[in-house]
Amino acid sequence: MTSPASTDSVPPQLSAGPRPAPGPAADEGLARRLRALACTAPLHDLDVRKANLAGEYSVYGMAEVALAAIDLVTLNMDFDTGADHDQIVARLIPRIAAQAPRRPVAEHERVARWVLENLINVGSVDRGFRAVYGTFTPDGSYVRRDYDFKLIEEVPGYGGSVYLRTTDEAVNVLVGALDTDVTSAQIAAEVKLEVLISRGRLADAQLAAEQARYRTVQYSETLRRTLDATRRNVRAVDWLQAVPDMITEALDHVADRYRHENAILTNIRKARDESEDPEHKRRAAELVDIVKDCIRRHTQLQSRLLEAGPLFRAEQDRQAFAAPMATSGIDLYGHLVVPVLPLPVEQALRVTDAFFARGTGLRTPVSVRVGDLVDILLAPPMEREHLGAQMPEPDLIATPDDSRFSEEQLAAAMELLDLPADAPRRLSGLLADARRSDPELPYLVALLAVHAASPPVGTAYRQGEEKLLFSVDDGTELDDPEFGGADLIVGMALLDAAALRLEGR
Amino acid sequence: MTEHVEWSEPEAAGALVSSAVTPADAADAARLVAFGLQPKLQPARDQEYAELLRRYREDPAFARLADAVAAGLGLVVLEVSPRAGMAVTAAEDSVFAVRMGDYARRASADAGDRFLHGLAHLAVAAMAFPRPEDLADDGYIGRVSVNGVDAFVRQACRRLEERAEEQGEITDPATDAPGLEAAWRIWARRSATGATKDARRLAGSTTGIVGKAVAFLTDSGFLQRTGDDGGGTYRTTARYQLQVRDMAGSAAMAELLELGIVPVTDGTATLLPAEDTDDLELAADAGLPFHSRP
Numbered sequence: 001m002t003s004p005a006s007t008d009s010v011p012p013q014l015s016a017g018p019r020p021a022p023g024p025a026a027d028e029g030l031a032r033r034l035r036a037l038a039c040t041a042p043l044h045d046l047d048v049r050k051a052n053l054a055g056e057y058s059v060y061g062m063a064e065v066a067l068a069a070i071d072l073v074t075l076n077m078d079f080d081t082g083a084d085h086d087q088i089v090a091r092l093i094p095r096i097a098a099q100a101p102r103r104p105v106a107e108h109e110r111v112a113r114w115v116l117e118n119l120i121n122v123g124s125v126d127r128g129f130r131a132v133y134g135t136f137t138p139d140g141s142y143v144r145r146d147y148d149f150k151l152i153e154e155v156p157g158y159g160g161s162v163y164l165r166t167t168d169e170a171v172n173v174l175v176g177a178l179d180t181d182v183t184s185a186q187i188a189a190e191v192k193l194e195v196l197i198s199r200g201r202l203a204d205a206q207l208a209a210e211q212a213r214y215r216t217v218q219y220s221e222t223l224r225r226t227l228d229a230t231r232r233n234v235r236a237v238d239w240l241q242a243v244p245d246m247i248t249e250a251l252d253h254v255a256d257r258y259r260h261e262n263a264i265l266t267n268i269r270k271a272r273d274e275s276e277d278p279e280h281k282r283r284a285a286e287l288v289d290i291v292k293d294c295i296r297r298h299t300q301l302q303s304r305l306l307e308a309g310p311l312f313r314a315e316q317d318r319q320a321f322a323a324p325m326a327t328s329g330i331d332l333y334g335h336l337v338v339p340v341l342p343l344p345v346e347q348a349l350r351v352t353d354a355f356f357a358r359g360t361g362l363r364t365p366v367s368v369r370v371g372d373l374v375d376i377l378l379a380p381p382m383e384r385e386h387l388g389a390q391m392p393e394p395d396l397i398a399t400p401d402d403s404r405f406s407e408e409q410l411a412a413a414m415e416l417l418d419l420p421a422d423a424p425r426r427l428s429g430l431l432a433d434a435r436r437s438d439p440e441l442p443y444l445v446a447l448l449a450v451h452a453a454s455p456p457v458g459t460a461y462r463q464g465e466e467k468l469l470f471s472v473d474d475g476t477e478l479d480d481p482e483f484g485g486a487d488l489i490v491g492m493a494l495l496d497a498a499a500l501r502l503e504g505r
Numbered sequence: 506m507t508e509h510v511e512w513s514e515p516e517a518a519g520a521l522v523s524s525a526v527t528p529a530d531a532a533d534a535a536r537l538v539a540f541g542l543q544p545k546l547q548p549a550r551d552q553e554y555a556e557l558l559r560r561y562r563e564d565p566a567f568a569r570l571a572d573a574v575a576a577g578l579g580l581v582v583l584e585v586s587p588r589a590g591m592a593v594t595a596a597e598d599s600v601f602a603v604r605m606g607d608y609a610r611r612a613s614a615d616a617g618d619r620f621l622h623g624l625a626h627l628a629v630a631a632m633a634f635p636r637p638e639d640l641a642d643d644g645y646i647g648r649v650s651v652n653g654v655d656a657f658v659r660q661a662c663r664r665l666e667e668r669a670e671e672q673g674e675i676t677d678p679a680t681d682a683p684g685l686e687a688a689w690r691i692w693a694r695r696s697a698t699g700a701t702k703d704a705r706r707l708a709g710s711t712t713g714i715v716g717k718a719v720a721f722l723t724d725s726g727f728l729q730r731t732g733d734d735g736g737g738t739y740r741t742t743a744r745y746q747l748q749v750r751d752m753a754g755s756a757a758m759a760e761l762l763e764l765g766i767v768p769v770t771d772g773t774a775t776l777l778p779a780e781d782t783d784d785l786e787l788a789a790d791a792g793l794p795f796h797s798r799p
Contacts (some may be wrong), residue, residue, distance in 0.1 A: 019589065031675060058726065079597075085700060093542075096781050104722070120699075122699070125695075125709045126694050126696060127696035127699055128694055132680055133677075140755065143679050144679060144680040144681070145677035145678060145679055145680065146677055146678055146680055146686075147676065147677050148677075148690070148694040150696070151696070152556050153696055154696055154697070154698050154700060154710075155697055155698060156652050156697060156698045156712055156736060158706075162698050162700045171641075194645075198789065201658045208735075215529060260735070295585075319611060328756040329636060330640060330755070330758060331636070331637045332627070332630050332631035332634055332635075332749070333631040333635060334753060335758060336631065336757050336761065337626060337627060337628060337631045337658075337661065337759075338661070340624070340627070340688060340761070341662065341665055341687075341688050341689040341692075341762060342685065342687055342688070342689065343687070343688050343764070343766070344618060344663055344684060344685045344687065344688070345617065345620050345683075345684055345686050345687070345691055346616070346684035347687045347764050348620060348687065348688035349616060349620050349623065349688075350760050350763075350764065351623075351757050351760045351761050351764070352619075352620055352622075352623025352624050352626070352627055352757070353623055353760075354606065354756045354759070354760040355620070355621040355623060355626060355627045355630075355753045355754075355757035356596075356603075356605060356608075356622065356627075356753075356758045357597070357756070358594075358601070358748075358752040358753040358756040358757075359607075359627070359748060359752065359753030359757075360608070360626065360726030360748060361544060361594055361595070361603070361631060361726070361727055361744075361748060362542070362544070362593070362595040362599075362601035362602065362603070362604040362719065362725070363595075363601060363602075363603050363607075363725075364542055364581070364601065365600050365601070382699055411758055419572070452577050454645070460576050484527065495573065505530060
C-alpha cells in the first residue's frame with residue numbers, strides 16, 4: 001500500500017524516469033506482444049516488396065489481399081481437410097480485380113498466387129517466418145531469440161493432395177485478439193454480439209458475429225485434433241472415465257453453444273423482421289447466415305463426437321484381447337523418442353546419428369565399369385508418363401426404359417398441378433384438363449393427387465422447398481369415367497421454412 | 506553384437522575348420538553371405554538360399570565358416586533363420602555402412618536437417634514397435650504410415666510445447682546459438698508438406714523426410730509397402746525387428762546414457778494409461794496406439 005503515496009509525492013513527469021530493470025514476468029508480456037507484432041510483419045512486408053516485382057504492381061493493396069486470403073482459408077477449413085489452393089486463388093481474384101479493373105485477369109491471378117505463396121513463404125525450407133526479438137533472462141542478461149511462426153500452412157489431404165490451413169497465429173492476427181484463451185474469447189464475442197443487437201447496433205454486430213465465427217472455427221479445430229487423436233488409441237486411454245467424460249464435456253459444450261447461438265439467431269431474426277431500414281434488414285440477414293454457419297459447424301462437431309463411442313468399442317474388441325508378453329526390452333518411444341525431443345539439438349543429434357548409423361541396414365557399394373558408364377551416358381532419357389495407362393473403353397449396355405410414364409408426361413402433369421397458391425382446384429377438373437392433352441395423363445395426375453393427400457411436409461422444409469402440393473378430401477364424390485373415389489381439392493401451399501423454425505421453438 | 510564378432514573371429518574359425526574346409530565349402534559360405542547381402546530376397550522363394558540356410562543351422566563347421574566370411578567383409582550376423590534369412594548388417598566403418606552424407610546431401614551441411622533425418626528413422630521404428638513386447642515378440646509385424654509417423658512426432662512436439670508454455674518457459678532459441686535449440690522445435694517448425702510443381706512430395710517437408718526414410722528402409726528389406734493410404738503404408742519384416750532390437754536401439758540408448766540421460770525404466774511399457782486422466786492427447790492419424798506423454 002505504499003505505491004499510491006509514492007505516486008502522489010513524485011511529480012508526474014518523473015514517474016517515467018529510470019526504474020529497476022523489468023523482471024522476467026514483465027518481460028514475458030513484452031515478449032508475447034513482440035511475437036504478436038511479428039505475426040503482422042509478413043503482411044506489411046508484402047506491400048513493401050511489391051515494388052520489387054517485375055511490372056507495375058503498386059496499385060494493388062497487398063496487405064488487404066493477404067488478409068482476405070487468410071479470411072478465406074480460415075472459413076474454408078473443414079474438419080478433414082483444409083482449403084483448396086486453387087479455390088482460394090479463384091475467390092481472391094474478384095477483390096484483386098476490383099483494385100485494378102483495367103489490368104488483365106492473368107495479372108490478377110498472378111497477384112493472388114504471389115500473395116498466397118508469400119503467406120506460405122514458399123521460398124524458405126521451413127515454409128514459415130522468423131522474427132528476432134530480445135528478452136532479459138532472470139539473471140538480468142539480454143538474449144536475442146528467434147521466433148518461428150507460420151501464417152498459412154500446407155497439410156496433407158487424402159490421396160496425396162495438399163490443403164491450406166491457417167495457423168493459430170494467423171487466426172489471432174486476423175481476429176485481433178492476441179494471445180487470448182479460445183473459450184473465453186468465444187464467449188466474450190457472443191456476449192458482445194448480444195449487447196450490440198439489443199441496442200440495435202447492427203453494423204458492429206456483424207463484425208462481432210464474424211469474429212464469433214472465426215472463434216468457432218478455431219475452437220472446432222482444437223477439438224478435432226483431440227478427438228482424432230483419441231479415436232486412434234484404445235489401450236492407452238482410460239476407458240472407464242476419462243474418455244466418456246471428455247465426450248460428455250464436449251457434447252455439453254456443443255449443446256451450450258447451440259442454445260446460445262440459436263438464441264442469437266432468434267434475436268437477429270426479430271431485428272431483421274422488425275427493422276424498417278432496408279440496410280439494417282440486409283445486415284441482419286447476413287448475420288443470420290453467419291450464425292447459421294456457426295451452428296452448422298457445431299452440428300458437424302457433434303456428429304463427430306457421437307461417432308467416437310462405437311469406434312472406441314470396435315477398436316477395443318480388436319486390440320484388447322492380446323495376451324501380454326512377459327519379456328521386456330527397449331521401449332523405443334519411452335526410452336528414446338521421449339528423452340531425445342527436449343534435448344538441445346546438438347546433443348539429440350548424437351542419439352539420432354547413432355540410431356541412423358545402425359538402423360538403416362547395409363548398402364552394397366556400387367562399382368562402376370567404364371563399359372556400363374558409356375551405356376548409361378548414351379541411354380536416351382526416360383520419358384515420363386504424364387497421362388498414365390490408357391483407360392479401356394467402358395462397355396455400356398443401355399437399360400430398357402420401362403417407366404409407365406415418360407419424362408414429357410411428368411413435365412406436363414407437373415405443369416398442370418403447378419397451381420397458384422390462392423386458387424386450389426377440384427381433381428375432376430384437373431383430370432378433364434389432362435385428358436384433353438393426353439389420354440394417359442389423367443392416370444399420372446390422379447396418382448400425384450393421391451400422393452399429395454399425405455405430403456412430406458417435414459422433408460420439404462428440411463430441403464428448403466418453397467411450396468408443396470397438397471390434396472384434401474371434403475366428402476364430395478368424384479364423377480369421372482375412369483376413376484372413382486373422392487373428388488379431392490388439390491392446391492399449392494407456400495412454405496416459409498424460417499417462420500416454421502421460429503414457431504417450432 | 507560383440508559376441509557375434511568374437512565367435513566368428515577368422516583365426517578361431519580357421520583353426521577349427523581348417524582340417525575339413527574345402528574351397529567348395531568356402532564358396533558356399535560366401536554364397537550364403539552374398540544372399541544375405543540381398544536383403545529383399547526371401548529364403549522361401551529361393552531353393553538354393555533355403556538349402557544353404559539349412560546347412561548353416563545343421564553344420565556348425567559351415568556356420569563358423571560363413572560367420573568368418575561375414576566378419577571378414579565387415580558384416581555383423583544378426584540371425585540366421587528361415588524367416589529372416591542370413592540377416593547381416595554393416596559393422597561400423599564397413600564399406601557396406603550407410604553414411605548420412607550419402608543418404609541426404611543437405612544433411613551433411615545442416616545440423617537441423619541431419620537431426621530430422623535421424624529422428625525420422627527413430628520415429629518410424631518407434632511407430633513400428635510401439636511397445637517393448639512388440640520389439641521382443643518375434644512374430645510381431647508392425648505397421649506404419651508416412652503421415653502417421655509425422656502426426657505422431659508432431660503430437661509429441663506439441664505436448665512439449667504446451668508443457669513449456671505452462672511452465673512459462675521461452676523456447677525460442679538464442680539467435681547466436683542455434684545448437685541449443687530444443688530438438689522438438691526443429692521438427693515442429695518444419696512444414697508437414699508443401700505443394701510442388703510436379704505433384705511429388707516436397708523433399709524438405711517432414712512427410713518428405715519420413716517418406717524418404719521408409720523408402721530407404723524398404724530398399725534395405727526392412728519394410729514392405731502395403732498401400733497408398735496416409736502417404737504410403739508399410740509393414741515391418743523380421744530383419745527390421747532384429748536390426749532395431751540388436752543394433753540401433755542399443756546404440757542410441759548407449760549414446761543417450763553417455764549424455765547423462767537415464768530414461769526411467771521399470772520394464773513396463775510407457776503406453777499404459779496415463780496417471781493424470783485428463784491427458785488425452787494421442788497421436789492423430791497414427792494408426793497405432795500411442796500415448797504421447799513425453
